[in-house]
Amino acid sequence: MENPIFFLVPFAALTALLFAFYFFRQMMRESEGTETMKKIALYVREGAMSYLKQQYKIVSLVFIVLAMLFAVMAYFGLQNSWVPFAFLTGGFFSGLAGFFGMKTATYASARTAHAAANSLNQGLRIAFRSGAVMGLVVVGLALLDISVWYWVLDYFVEDMEPGHKLVVITTTMLTFGMGASTQALFARVGGGIYTKAADVGADLVGKVEAGIPEDDPRNPATIADNVGDNVGDVAGMGADLYESYCGSILATAALGASAFLLHPALQEKAVLAPMLVAGVGVFLSLIGIFLVKTRENADMKQLMAALNRGVNISSLLTAAATFVILYLSGLPNWVGISFAVVTGLLAGIVIGQTAEYYTSHSYRPTQKIAESAVTGPATVIISGLGLGMISTAIPVMTIAVAITLAYLCAIQFDVANMLLAGNLSMGLYGIGFAAVGMLSTLGLTLATDAYGPIADNAGGNAEMSGLGEAVRKRTDALDALGNTTAATGKGFSIGSAALTALALLASYIEEIKIGLIRLGHTTLSLANGATIDTHRAGFEDFMNYYQVSLMNPKVLIGMFIGSMMAFVFCGLTMNAVGRAAQKMVEEVRRQFREISGIMDGSGLPDYARCVEISTKGAQKAMLFPSLLAIIVPVLTGVVFGVSGVMGLLVGGLSSGFVLAIFMANAGGAWDNAKKYVEEGHLGGKGSDVHKACVVGDTVGDPFKDTSGPSLNILIKLMSMVSIVMAGLTVAWSVF
């Protein structure tokens, strides 16, 4: 390591963690309110913690088995010996990010409710800064993990062929991305099933059948519902975005190592560059966090403006700082790369705005869904599915344009030679930077996202503690804002997942190269008779060697399997939610029937039983789809070889990306169509139109909070698994 600028990265990491701790302490100093409020918060906190412990137990087992497997692979020379450790740390830190975020959220909800009793601004401040704890913990831990590993590997990995050392370092570091992805998938799937089973169950019986409001303490599923917000929306999202953030940086670093393979003097700079952009983003996100405040009696628009001010200013500053830091980094094409980062930032904003347009009830699409409820639930579902499918057009076109621009910027618009050897890897490096750019302000955007469930829980606490109409109205305003930021946030994570997955595709080829070298294949004999030094072979050479073209039936079969994986994975998680929700409904109905006095408040519902149903449903059902995501790429590799795996990844990516957007937007639109009616349109609460909209909302729950967001991770986890298992694919494959 010659470059002292590297130390900006651990410095940014520590700064983020320091501020996270500061915001956490600040929040803890606030009062938690009345005894009832404290008690409810304690219930939720304990429920969430006990769920998380149980989940970590199961996931730990999976991690131990996989780490042992990697150790065996390393022993047989199919991987290097750092891999099991990197894998474990990735999983550990991803889990830790979710854990800290959730701990903060469960402490913050009652405090937010209490503060909202004084003023809206105080409520916003506490909820938002608690959300910022999670944002900062995620980016802090991620950059810390990255810098430590980079530093350790740089010290220990021996020097080899010029340029090759950094390729080994960066691809090894991708393994901790796999750890993070695995943890994230379990967190998203398990947490997603938990929260939506509780939510659907609570709504179907409570709202629809018994006609009691949301979060009413008489509803036995209400504690489970609030616990679910924490384990699914907070812990799950934290682990998820830790993974996205690491994945984009590591994949881009790996691409840098290969794009500058033949220029060892620049290679280290290229590897550092994405970390530096991320590091700079941390500081500028912090500025944004301090800018978020609102005045009393702010309406929805002003609240939104308060958040947007923070996001916009820190995005602008990050864009400007990117040019500076990349200039300092000394990359020859720093201008182009900087523009690639800006492309990513902009694409994220466009995708987020599209999500808002399609899912907010201020616009026609969602209003039309509400109108279709006049003819009953069936037309609500049909129009919601239709809207969700159509809403994929703009995000896909945006990603297409972003890919094109990022690629062309990175190769300095050398259009005539865009697919020439050097340009291909440089262009892909640019696409990686678009992903890094999209996530560079994650410290802040995640704060706006994580703040939602905190506000939601604050509302729950206020309702259950009987804090009165005025407080509830304020927490509702905060919650509604959270719904919009959630839709935007999902856009970011889906968009960045698509770009990161493209970058990972290139890393896969790098890992195949390393696998070949490790097995002694130091030369490649191409079909046309040419022989190439494996060390120096470019992407095109590997494409030719493995015949990864669209006419190769192995590629096509892989693609079919990849598309299928996206659908089957969603089907399994949808069904898991459906089954668990059904049990929840039966249990809540049973309690209303058998426990006397629930409705008049003289009897206490059995909250624990509902928590148990969600826990069991989640634990049982999360294992199979998650393991499928790990096993299918390995099997595809063994049977159909490198070209089959490439097909699998690309098929999964293109179908999964579109499917994820469809599900997120349809779900969000149904949710807000219901809110639109609840605001008094088309007959208002309790009308038949409202009931039809509740059906839509219920179907949308697993769409937007279980299956849809898990797809992002699925796409990347399949890539990560393929990368880590590349040695196996090279060594054995049937065809």
Place this chain on the structure above:
Amino acid sequence: MENPIFFLVPFAALTALLFAFYFFRQMMRESEGTETMKKIALYVREGAMSYLKQQYKIVSLVFIVLAMLFAVMAYFGLQNSWVPFAFLTGGFFSGLAGFFGMKTATYASARTAHAAANSLNQGLRIAFRSGAVMGLVVVGLALLDISVWYWVLDYFVEDMEPGHKLVVITTTMLTFGMGASTQALFARVGGGIYTKAADVGADLVGKVEAGIPEDDPRNPATIADNVGDNVGDVAGMGADLYESYCGSILATAALGASAFLLHPALQEKAVLAPMLVAGVGVFLSLIGIFLVKTRENADMKQLMAALNRGVNISSLLTAAATFVILYLSGLPNWVGISFAVVTGLLAGIVIGQTAEYYTSHSYRPTQKIAESAVTGPATVIISGLGLGMISTAIPVMTIAVAITLAYLCAIQFDVANMLLAGNLSMGLYGIGFAAVGMLSTLGLTLATDAYGPIADNAGGNAEMSGLGEAVRKRTDALDALGNTTAATGKGFSIGSAALTALALLASYIEEIKIGLIRLGHTTLSLANGATIDTHRAGFEDFMNYYQVSLMNPKVLIGMFIGSMMAFVFCGLTMNAVGRAAQKMVEEVRRQFREISGIMDGSGLPDYARCVEISTKGAQKAMLFPSLLAIIVPVLTGVVFGVSGVMGLLVGGLSSGFVLAIFMANAGGAWDNAKKYVEEGHLGGKGSDVHKACVVGDTVGDPFKDTSGPSLNILIKLMSMVSIVMAGLTVAWSVF
């Protein structure tokens, strides 16, 4: 043309048409029953004919514009001058197949009802033989069209480079595939919107709100519903399968021309072979048709067995005859190719059986959906979507295995060299034969499929004419059988579409080759410096030349767009159904409110108004999605070139295939879950469980009969458009 064996093909075509005419006459000799029955049949017939006329008017305009465009392209040397004519005949015959099928169906429904009044066997006979008219018309017209064009082009196209003539002939013939696809897409989309708008509207108000049975004459939408069965399920399906059948034969013939490019002595045999297999299949389908009969009081199982007997025997005979005819054809690898045909036949059966398993209420999956209705419509939708998604696994794996086996059979298991130049095109030729095999017994399988709507309409006629319980029970039995064969039939068309689309991908490359030669690029300079004669270049050379690898961003962008197209197309058609259905619901509600005496039979509902709503909804909404399917491939070609188009086609194929299966199976399962409850389970008709199931069924209607089946055509039409427009892509493209 040296090979007299060719004349088997027109002979098979004429035989099929002759028997179709014979069955039609036989059916027309039966009595149409009472005056009421005649009157109702006349209403439906007139409604259907007037709709079809209006649809053909609009479609004709599109055809004229496109044909003129092709003429201009031919003038500028971007296409040959046969193309506009081939395009027009394809469209004409596809429409004609649908027209004849529908005419027969509308004459047969009252006759089936009347015959069912005598005996079940007579009812089955009339309905099934009328369905056979459509099956035979489709295969007859298709083979006639193919033989005439082949004969004409063989006579007129000049001899050129050895082997090149047949490449030109076969790729020109693909253009009439494009005509057929275009017609089919309009028929499926327009007909699908029409029928489901009427069906959904009739069910939502009639069954759910007013509580009157299906097909009750008091329901104003009932005539529109019955018209819809004819224009959507009969005319739409006829045009669709005409296109599938032609497409598979023509694509395989084109692959034969290119696989044997360097062996002119064998080339003509290779081009004829798929036509011969199809021709043989016609004769053996006829045998199967005569084998379908049942005894009186047959139950569902026995009826199914009667159909299965016919299908199984003619499949077996076709498999055996394939070996004989391919031996006679003189292809060197006739054994392998015959096994590829068998692979296709088997894959079709497996996919069909899977569809039956997932959609029949004799099995657990559909029963589980019904059980989930206990907790309301939301859980019905969630579990149906979950089931549909999971149900994609087996068909995708079946297609993967079929592709692998057909490929390996065709190259005689030369696994080590499976991607070698000659083997690649031979293997793809094998995949084409799998598609031909799957559709070889279409004359019969389409009869079992087309029979469904006839039986359905017969039931409608019986109900409206008040024929009494016993008759209605018989027609219900025939109808229920039709639902199962419909699910199986959809499996066939989706499976064959996937295989055909793969074959078309190869034809696209052939057309690109022709385009290059036409523009004077007689040599190709590859990236590695080699120069290749364009005439003799293989698929791999073009893949290298255009860098169609998975790392090429243009390919990746194309794939994203392709996946998106599948979703956006479905979204548009879903929304069209939703909107038209909503109008229908409002109209039916209005009539119940405003026209006095409808419910007690003293007032007559205004059927015509409902027919008009469906017609307008269909006509207006069918244009945009259909044109999108034509324009997007052209634009993608112009902007992203050959590699972008290849990505588009593959992305659309992999996502579209999985999406189509998902939609077909989810829709079928919802339909039968409702039937399961109607049979008395879980509370039976009128219970809350039943109402929840009706919501599922209603959502499923556009899934299984509008969006899902249109996807097959979308996939192939995009390929066909790309093939026909290849000249344009070669001449201009931005990147």
